[in-house]
Amino acid sequence: MQKRSNFSSKLGFVLAASGSAVGLGNIWRFPYLAAKYGGGTFLLIYLILAVTFGFALMTAEIALGRKTGLSAIGAFKSLDKRFGFLGVLASIVPIIIFPYYSVIGGWVIKYFAVFISGGSAASAGDTYFSDFIGGTFEPLGWFFLFMALTAIIVLFGVEKGIEKVSKVMMPILVVLTVIISIYGLTLDGAMEGLVYYIQPHMSDVSAKTILAAMGQLFYSMSLAMGIMVTYGSYMKKDNNLESSVRQIEMFDTGIAFLAGLMIIPAVFAFSGGDRSALGAGPGLMFITLPKVFASMKFGGAIGTIFFLLVFFAALTSAISLMETIVSIFRDKFHWGRRNACLFVAVLALILGAPSSLGFGPLSFISWMGMSVLDIMDFVSNSVLMPIVALGTCIFVGFIIRPKTISDEVKETDGKFKAEKLFSVMIKWVAPIFLVLILASSVASGLGWFSI
Ligand code: PHE
Numbered sequence: 001m002q003k004r005s006n007f008s009s010k011l012g013f014v015l016a017a018s019g020s021a022v023g024l025g026n027i028w029r030f031p032y033l034a035a036k037y038g039g040g041t042f043l044l045i046y047l048i049l050a051v052t053f054g055f056a057l058m059t060a061e062i063a064l065g066r067k068t069g070l071s072a073i074g075a076f077k078s079l080d081k082r083f084g085f086l087g088v089l090a091s092i093v094p095i096i097i098f099p100y101y102s103v104i105g106g107w108v109i110k111y112f113a114v115f116i117s118g119g120s121a122a123s124a125g126d127t128y129f130s131d132f133i134g135g136t137f138e139p140l141g142w143f144f145l146f147m148a149l150t151a152i153i154v155l156f157g158v159e160k161g162i163e164k165v166s167k168v169m170m171p172i173l174v175v176l177t178v179i180i181s182i183y184g185l186t187l188d189g190a191m192e193g194l195v196y197y198i199q200p201h202m203s204d205v206s207a208k209t210i211l212a213a214m215g216q217l218f219y220s221m222s223l224a225m226g227i228m229v230t231y232g233s234y235m236k237k238d239n240n241l242e243s244s245v246r247q248i249e250m251f252d253t254g255i256a257f258l259a260g261l262m263i264i265p266a267v268f269a270f271s272g273g274d275r276s277a278l279g280a281g282p283g284l285m286f287i288t289l290p291k292v293f294a295s296m297k298f299g300g301a302i303g304t305i306f307f308l309l310v311f312f313a314a315l316t317s318a319i320s321l322m323e324t325i326v327s328i329f330r331d332k333f334h335w336g337r338r339n340a341c342l343f344v345a346v347l348a349l350i351l352g353a354p355s356s357l358g359f360g361p362l363s364f365i366s367w368m369g370m371s372v373l374d375i376m377d378f379v380s381n382s383v384l385m386p387i388v389a390l391g392t393c394i395f396v397g398f399i400i401r402p403k404t405i406s407d408e409v410k411e412t413d414g415k416f417k418a419e420k421l422f423s424v425m426i427k428w429v430a431p432i433f434l435v436l437i438l439a440s441s442v443a444s445g446l447g448w449f450s451i
Contacts, residue, residue: 010239014247015167017222017231021252022170023317024104025220027177027310030256031263032284037212038204039196039264039278043257045205045213050253053433054217055418056425057389058228058245060396063408065232066241071327072226075233079400086391091328093225093388096380098321098344099352100373102150105314106142106356107133107286112307115293120303124294129286133359143356144349150318151345154326155338173309177258180306184266184292193268196278197260207440214437215381221252222317224385224392227324240412266292282373322348382441390434397427 007013034042068075072091077084110132114123122128133139184190218224235241264278267288271277280287289306293299322344329340354362358372367375396405402423409416416422 007234007236007239010244013231013235013239014244014251015170017228017244017248018170018251019316020222020227020231020320021220021248021317022255022313024101024108024310024314025216025317026252026256027259027313028104028282028285030216030220031260032281033212033216034197034260035264035267035278035284036281037209038201040198040200041202041204042209042213043198043260044200045210046217046256047253049210049213049217050221050249052421052425053214053430054221054223054249055245056422056430057218057223057392058221058249059241059409059422060392060405060426061223061226061228062232062235062241062245063405064396065229066235066237066411067404067408069233071230071233071324071331073328073331075229076395079404080395083391083395083399086388086395087226087229089384089391090224090226090229090388091324093380093384094227094321094324095347095351096376096384097219097225098318098325099348100355100376101314101318101321102147102348103139103143103352103356103373104282105146105150105311105318106139106144108307108311108314109146110139110142111286111290112304112311115300115304115307118300120290120293120300123290126287128290129283130359133283134363135360137357137361139356139360140353143352146314146318147345147348147352150315150322151341153315153319154322155341157337169309169312172305173313174255174258176302176306176309177255177262180289180292180302181258181262181265183296184262184269187266187269187292187295189273190265190269192273193265194261196268197264207437211382211386211437211441215385218385218389219381220256221249222320224388225324227320230324230327237411241409242416242418263288383438386434386438386441390431390438393426393431393434397423397431402426 007016030046034046036042064075064079065071068078070078071087073084073087076087111123114120185194222228235244263284267277267280267284270288270291290303293303293306296302322341325344325348326337326340329335329343330337333340335343354365355371355373355376358365362372365372370378396402405426406416406419406422409419
């Protein structure tokens, strides 16, 4: 049995977990979903889910890890043999996410390269992004590059270095995001966009919006895929679990909010309030921001720094994804680190290639209007993660009982302020809600009705 190393301090734990949590999900995914699903409505639903649902699930996952000292597969199994499958299911999620995550990481490197070589003006062109992803095999090269960088770091295990780097990078990212959003808000027509972003309209609330917000919550906070269980297994008993969860949540949600503030009002300004521009989806960050930069003084330099920071945020998340997958294979097959890394990298290259080419050479593959990348995203976020989350709720609520988790949370100072909320959420609200949402998404997937 390997000795588990621990995070040295609570801050260390919170930062490491935030490094995994804060990534493309916050800067790339959140803004395009919020823009698409009604702005303020999406934001409000997301915030409500984060402080109730997200809080309960993250607390449960970290506590499970800390209590058992094991990562997902082992943690569930060690508490109840029948629930080992849940750990296995959770482990499949990062295997699906990692490849397409790296595809987008590749797009980010491409934009960084374009900006640093003085191409910022060209990248603001209307069809620049679609020409890039839809053209040739070029995206595949950037995807390989991103994957290779991640693999090298995971192989050498220079996590310490990365942790140090992200401690500097993350604050700079925040400052830069604030500057860019303030600038964006001064553009003509941006105020209308700001209103769209923060004002909810109850008529926009639909099962689809809630499902999208929930999938985003899991994705952004690295939940329902065993990652927080693993992180919890490295956490010391004398670090306060409840306040750690609150801090990670605040950090993660804060960055997502800022990213939305940076992108959504600017989309409004540049599209003259055209709602269809808001539904642009995955390309939003790559289409709109270059336009903002192009209209800004020193836009080329600011854009260069921006894409470098996004790259770092993406890299720290990709490392945590790959590290998780590598350790799954190592535990299962007792492989050495090198072999496991190589295997995972090759597997991810094979799995990711169709996502990378799905807008160009493979654009004929589509399902319900979704490209390969969107399908991967949908299957992991809207199908598998809700199932794992539901399983976790049932497991904690009715098998090991919420008290097991509460006791673990109380290890530090005997307190668990949100104990009642936690127990009601995990036993009743979350599972009922998840079943309803899952059922409606399956029903609409089968074409029974549309949501
Ligand atoms: N949470 C990360 C993000 O927001 C994505 C991620 C998911 C990272 C799962 C690790 C594990 O970008």
